[in-house]
Amino acid sequence: xxxxxxxxxxxxxxxxxxxxxxxxxxxxxxxxxxxxxxxxxxxxxxxxxxxxxxxxxxxxxxxxxxxxxxxxxxxxxxxxxxxxxxxxxxxxxxxxxxxxxxxxxxxxxxxxxxxxxxxxxxxxxxxxxxxxxxxxxxxxxxxxxxxxxxxxxxxxxxxxxxxxxxxxxxxxxxxxxxxxxxxxxxxx
Numbered sequence: 135x136x137x138x139x140x141x142x143x144x145x146x147x148x149x150x151x152x153x154x155x156x157x158x159x160x161x162x163x164x165x166x167x168x169x170x171x172x173x174x175x176x177x178x179x180x181x182x183x184x185x186x187x188x189x190x191x192x193x194x195x196x197x198x199x200x201x202x203x204x205x206x207x208x209x210x211x212x213x214x215x216x217x218x219x220x221x222x223x224x225x226x227x228x229x230x231x232x233x234x235x236x237x238x239x240x241x242x243x244x245x246x247x248x249x250x251x252x253x254x255x256x257x258x259x260x261x262x263x264x265x266x267x268x269x270x271x272x273x274x275x276x277x278x279x280x281x282x283x284x285x286x287x288x289x290x291x292x293x294x295x296x297x298x299x300x301x302x303x304x305x306x307x308x309x310x311x312x313x314x315x316x317x318x319x320x321x322x
Contacts, residue, residue: 135262135308136220137192138163139207141248143282144197152232152268152289153200153281156224156248159266159297160193163304169193177213178206186308192216196248203248204255211256221261222307223252224300228277230267232285233292235300237307237316238263262312266296 140160141153148154160182164171167184171193174181182193192214196206211221225248230236240259243249253259269289271280285293299319306315 135191135222135310136189136214136216137194137207137211138222138224139194139196139203139210139252141200141203141223141225142195143199144195148282150284150290151282152226152285152293155226155266155268155293155297157195158293159224159264159300160195162297162301164193166301171195173197177210178202179210181210186305189308191308200248202251204251204253207252208255218256218258218260219262221256222264223249223261224264224266225249226268226281227265228268228270228281230265230269231292232267232269232289233296234265234267235296235319236265236267237300237303237312237319238265239312262307264300264307266293266300268293 138160140156142157164182169182169184171180171182178198179194179196184191194206194210196203198205225246239262243253303315303319
């Protein structure tokens, strides 16, 4: 893994929203590795870098808003010649309950506009995903309000617990041991 892109929306209005779970994850990775995010216009986002086992790992928070996340992922991946298989995209997932984290290789966008744009811009879906459950409001007409309103205290705690569980298997993810990481994460 050479690039971890955490998806979310920029600005204080979206900070505590479940749609920003990807940002929460990469912020915690950066904190643990003493990496500092800097705004990079050419990558349409905030970028940080740390080293793991002699390999540079880029962290990316697209500042394009969710629906245009692919613009940032494409720009950074192209500049550093990072192959699709070496990208991990971290995003919120309505189909999983809060507190659940799941790893996945490839697949469709599942209605997630950030994933839809990334697949379109990088020309494929072979990247890895870390899905952070935020739960479904129960009615498709309530989805936008659900993902864009501040998470409840209980949901926020559950999502942070899922992030902690995913961070425990991050070394395996970075070293390309996805089946091992999946086994550990999915049984927890």
